[in-house]
Amino acid sequence: MRIILPLLFTGALLTLFPAALGLAEQDAVVQDEVKAELRRRAVMIPLQEDINPLSGALLQRKFETAVESGVEVVIFDINSPGGFTYVTFELMDMVLDAKDVETVAFIEKDAISGAALFSLACDRIIMLPDARMGDAGEIVMGADGAFRYTEAKSRSVLAQKVRDTAAATNRPIALAEKMTDKDMVVFKAINKDDGTIRYFSDKEWVAFEEQEKWIKGRPVREAGKEMFFTANGRRATELGMANQTVNSREELADVLNVAEPIPVLERSWVDTLVFVLNSGFVTFLLIAIGLIALVVEFSAPGLGIGGLTSVLCFGLFFWSRFLGGTSGWLEVTLFVIGILFIGAEVFVIPGFGVAGVGGIVLLLGSLVMASRRFALPQGGADFTGLGADVLTVAGAFVAFLIALVLLAHYIGEIPGLGRLTLKPAVTIDGFPTRDVSDEMLVPGWQRVAVGDVGATVSPLRPSGRVEIEDYTIDVVTEGEFVESGTKVKVIGKQGARVIVRAV
Structure with a gap:
């Protein structure tokens, strides 16, 4: 009896274990389905070329389509060298004004110049560890074909736009401005009271009235003299310019809590x-x-x-x-x-x-x-x-x-176009003659001559139709309107155009 009872107990456990295991698997499946349902809807829009009016207009149209579809997250897949400044500003305003969706700049390779500024305007910047962003100095090509720094007036407008954008997206303003200004130097400072870290430019520090509350540190190595701020994903995240790094698109979906696979709005026909x-x-x-x-x-x-x-x-x-x-x-x-x-x-x-x-x-x-x-x-x-x-x-x-x-x-x-030319009349001893068999093949306007008189079969306003002898042709007046049934006279010909005047 002592042996039978443990055996029965063990048998019962072995019987119940598969059932319990099946229930656990079902629970896991249900949990996965619930998680999938809780994930947000997202769409990805590629920006894989330079920024110009054409690519900018297409990107705006894609973004409008994505917003109208009701997605919660719009991800810009960015690998671009930048481009036109005014187009970049339009795209920055587009994402800054978008209130119903979260915008994400996903940088797998390079976001340079205008592409970096566009990324700055997005709600979040997520990069691969070795991807790069920055180098947004505005340059123009001179009359000699060489590129050079733009005028101070243009640089001031660009710098202010970048500062305002960085403030709106809660990123270090000085580092953002450094992407456009090679002359300034940016360094890190620590607040003596609460340990807050903040980045200052040398220009900003000179005018700062609370210097005594901060401990001035060394310049940021990517933001020194005679260089535009550029950083890879790891460094940009460390400095607060990017939100974080990921190693794959699958990890990106997990970080953003969006459903996989992320649909891509590819270029249509x-x-x-x-x-x-x-x-x-x-x-x-x-x-x-x-x-x-x-x-x-x-x-x-x-x-x-x-x-x-x-x-x-x-x-x-x-x-x-x-x-x-x-x-x-x-x-x-x-x-x-x-x-x-x-x-x-x-x-x-x-x-x-x-x-x-x-x-x-x-x-x-x-x-x-x-x-x-x-x-x-x-x-x-x-x-x-x-x-x-x-x-x-x-x-x-x-x-x-x-x-x-x-x-x-x-x-x-040329077949089909011969009717647009006026063929010379056939003459015998200087007098015109007609071949009745060929006459029916000649358009009416070729058979009419200056001085011929006919009657309008439709109003001329100023073009219409006139009957001369036994054929009807299209004519125009010199500008006046002529009613139907009025006698008219041919006063000129210009190629296939016959000009008439009321008699």
Whole structure:
């Protein structure tokens, strides 16, 4: 009996142990599910290129999409050398003004110059241990092609922006400013009463009225004379510029308490198309083809293949500039006004004068303005960019003129475009003759001559249709409106355009 009872007890334990183990596993699974449900929703947006109007506009659109989706954390995956100052300021304001989401700068490699300033504006900065951030001094390219420090006025604006941003995100103001100022020196000071650590610049220390309450330490080695503050992840965390370091994206998700895997807002096909359409060569083709198609359309009344092609080319041009952040409605308005001026010169005003020249200037000027990457040129780099934009538009215009000359000579031999040219009449002994079999193949406007009289079959306002003999043709007046059923006389011809006047 003494042996049987322990055996029965042991058997009962062995029976219950698997059940208990199964319950423990179920509890662990439930706990994991609860933790997953408690994790916050996040999305990652890459910033893996230089900061320019195009990349900045795309990043802003991605950020708006992320916020509208209702996520709680937006992570910027940063590896960028920086770029345009004014675009950087716009991106900094974007994240500083975002109140419904937590913004995180995740630096795996480099956040240099404008990318470092953008990181400074985020709520948290998390870096890999060997990643780097800093070196945000503002430089411009001079007339000699060499880069140099910007003027004091521009540096003052940048320094104040950085100080305000560091104060808003609770980071050492002096170290943040040191990223933009190579002349100042930053050192650590310790409060004698409570041991608080604070970083001062030499300029700030001179004007500080409570020096006796602080113990001035040695300069920070990354913030000495003649250098812009730059630090790796470990050092930036130690100095308070970064919040902490992680070794992987999985660890990043745990630190931020967000669900894994973190979805990434990759570049869409629309973004890729915008980048392609903004390239110099494609821009050149769009403008050149659009101008050629516009002339073809002006050569024949009504909306045809030329007009549709021109609308497509310039539509793609301005659409890509709108999404690229370099164009607005002003450029589109100037472009349309230029087209109207040229149209008035061709169809209404005889000759070629102020309206035509003004229209061309407005048209080309609007194309340059829509391609510009800055508000006003402020340095050598801006003027270089402006020169590149002007060269692209001017090159496309020259290509258009060359194509126009070639079309004038060979358009009659191109299938489908021969109708745009006026073929000479066949003569016998100096007198015109007609081949009745071929006459039906000749467009009506080629068969009409100056002095012919016909009647309008539709109102001319100022274009419309006129019946002359047994055929109907498209005509225009000199600008006046003519009612239907009125006799008119052909007073001129310009290519496929027939000009009439009421008799």
